[in-house]
Amino acid sequence: MSELNASILSYPHRGHWGDNTYRGNCSGHVIKDLLDTYHPDNFIEVFSGGGTGEDVAAEYGYKDSIHLDLNNGWDALKDDLPRSSDFIFSHPPYWSIIDYNKVRGEYTDTDLSCNSSYEEFIFKLDQVNEKIYNALTVGGRHAILIGDVRKKGHYYSIVKDMTWIGVLESHLIKQQFNTESSKYQYNGKFIPITHEHLLVFKKIGVWQVDVKWTRDVHYNLLEMNRVTWRALVQSAIQELGGQATLAQLYDILKGCKRAESVSDWKAKIRQTLRASGFKRVKKGTYTLDIS
Numbered sequence: 001m002s003e004l005n006a007s008i009l010s011y012p013h014r015g016h017w018g019d020n021t022y023r024g025n026c027s028g029h030v031i032k033d034l035l036d037t038y039h040p041d042n043f044i045e046v047f048s049g050g051g052t053g054e055d056v057a058a059e060y061g062y063k064d065s066i067h068l069d070l071n072n073g074w075d076a077l078k079d080d081l082p083r084s085s086d087f088i089f090s091h092p093p094y095w096s097i098i099d100y101n102k103v104r105g106e107y108t109d110t111d112l113s114c115n116s117s118y119e120e121f122i123f124k125l126d127q128v129n130e131k132i133y134n135a136l137t138v139g140g141r142h143a144i145l146i147g148d149v150r151k152k153g154h155y156y157s158i159v160k161d162m163t164w165i166g167v168l169e170s171h172l173i174k175q176q177f178n179t180e181s182s183k184y185q186y187n188g189k190f191i192p193i194t195h196e197h198l199l200v201f202k203k204i205g206v207w208q209v210d211v212k213w214t215r216d217v218h219y220n221l222l223e224m225n226r227v228t229w230r231a232l233v234q235s236a237i238q239e240l241g242g243q244a245t246l247a248q249l250y251d252i253l254k255g256c257k258r259a260e261s262v263s264d265w266k267a268k269i270r271q272t273l274r275a276s277g278f279k280r281v282k283k284g285t286y287t288l289d290i291s
């Protein structure tokens with residue numbers, strides 16, 4: 001028995017459950033510890049892959065657990081869950097990092113690991129998570145194991161970008177071992193991703209669905225009310241390559257939103273330049289003071 005009693009998980013050995021050669025397989029300890037913690041009456045696994053969850057469930061005496069994956073004919077985007085459950089574990093693909101069409105040797109366009117855009121992947125993942133949530137009985141839990149990814153130098157935080165459905169009960173960090181990216185030596189400042197996220201969502205009501213999502217917004221500081229003069233002056237100096245005259249600063253900041261709310265915005269700029277963080281290099285010319 002190993003109930004989860006800390007929010008950091010580390011399993012250097014994945015255990016004997018499932019096919020350890022199945023690409024992207026997870027440690028059976030995760031599933032075992034979740035079952036030890038929640039003692040669900042029944043258990044469904046979505047994205048069961050190489051059979052890790054099935055082996056754990058069998059060992060724990062779950063006679064009617066269900067393990068669903070494209071490789072046993074169940075399509076998360078097309079098919080519904082066959083019944084309700086008080087505990088569902090899912091371990092979706094991490095976008096297209098591993099192409100499961102190649103693993104299966106058969107192309108299915110609804111495979112979440114298809115080389116689709118990131119937005120499309122998140123959209124599909126949300127659809128599946130919604131389906132899983134709806135199959136939970138009240139009081140039931142969905143535990144999802146998911147990792148962030150890096151592609152062409154860009155960091156994609158799947159855990160942040162996917163919609164959270166249900167009430168978040170726990171957010172655990174699981175250490176990853178033997179990841180592809182940690183095997184290489186990189187030049188420059190590169191921090192390999194060596195963790196995954198295990199989120200546990202609870203269904204607390206029959207009709208109520210608790211949803212949380214993030215959005216990408218690009219603001220322009222010049223159009224914002226809630227910005228300090230320091231930030232505005234710093235940005236203007238940076239736009240000018242690191243050095244600016246008072247006249248140039250006036251010119252850049254003259255129409256900014258913040259200036260509308262003060263009677264003498266030029267005086268505000270001069271006052272800001274006298275504060276720490278800026279350096280007068282010659283009469284009427286300033287740089288950032290980052291020494």
Ligand SMILES: C[S@@+](CC[C@H](N)C(=O)[O-])C[C@H]1O[C@@H](n2cnc3c(N)ncnc32)[C@H](O)[C@@H]1O
Nearest residue numbers: 025026047049050052069070075076091111112
């Ligand atoms: C990260 S793997 C799961 C690995 C598993 N936990 C294990 O230990 O072996 C993700 C799985 O999602 C499956 N998958 C991808 N798209 C799917 C879909 N639309 N419906 C069902 N399964 C899908 C893949 O076949 C793959 O087995």
